[in-house]
Amino acid sequence: NAGVTQTPKFQVLKTGQSMTLQCAQDMNHNSMYWYRQDPGMGLRLIYYSASEGTTDKGEVPNGYNVSRLNKREFSLRLESAAPSQTSVYFCASSESRELTQPQHFGDGTRLSIL
């Protein structure tokens, strides 16, 4: 089925370890997003990419880096994981070339930092 695919689905890391979360969409969408979801706080935008080759910070970018590898793929990297980054991470996409509401979400990556 067409959509947004995230890998891995679950991961446990130790403090200080690094990790890359992968995201790919097959809808030929221009914009891609990374959100984190924490209980009672809704979703918060980490980074977004409005088109291939461009990335911009969202509201909580500290501790993260992103790469828009091509139109399909948008990865999120934690260089030195911290317990405060324990969260559920969602990748999303939209057809628009500008920052707007996401149209499709992946099923999430559940990340625990010990």
Place this chain on the structure above:
Amino acid sequence: AQSVTQLGSHVSVSEGALVLLRCNYSSSVPPYLFWYVQYPNQGLQLLLKYTSAATLVKGINGFEAEFKKSETSFHLTKPSAHMSDAAEYFCAVISGGTSYGKLTFGQGTILTVHP
């Protein structure tokens, strides 16, 4: 600054009863408003969106929401709850007078449906 507040982190209804999930926004310019639904272990799905064309917006799965500027509200309703409606619901807003900009989410409301 734009923000959105969902009143009630948990709502419980009986199957067949009215569903009412409350959302209030703060924005100095006309907002664009959205409701999303999240089923367990899944990503969010867009239920409906308000883009100033009509104040009563119909979405998927029998849900609708009414934009009330005087009350700065965008409450989500469904006349008759089904067991399959049990999920978490998020209200969200883009302010700035256009459909482009950062989407700000509310805290979420978990809907429980009892048989």
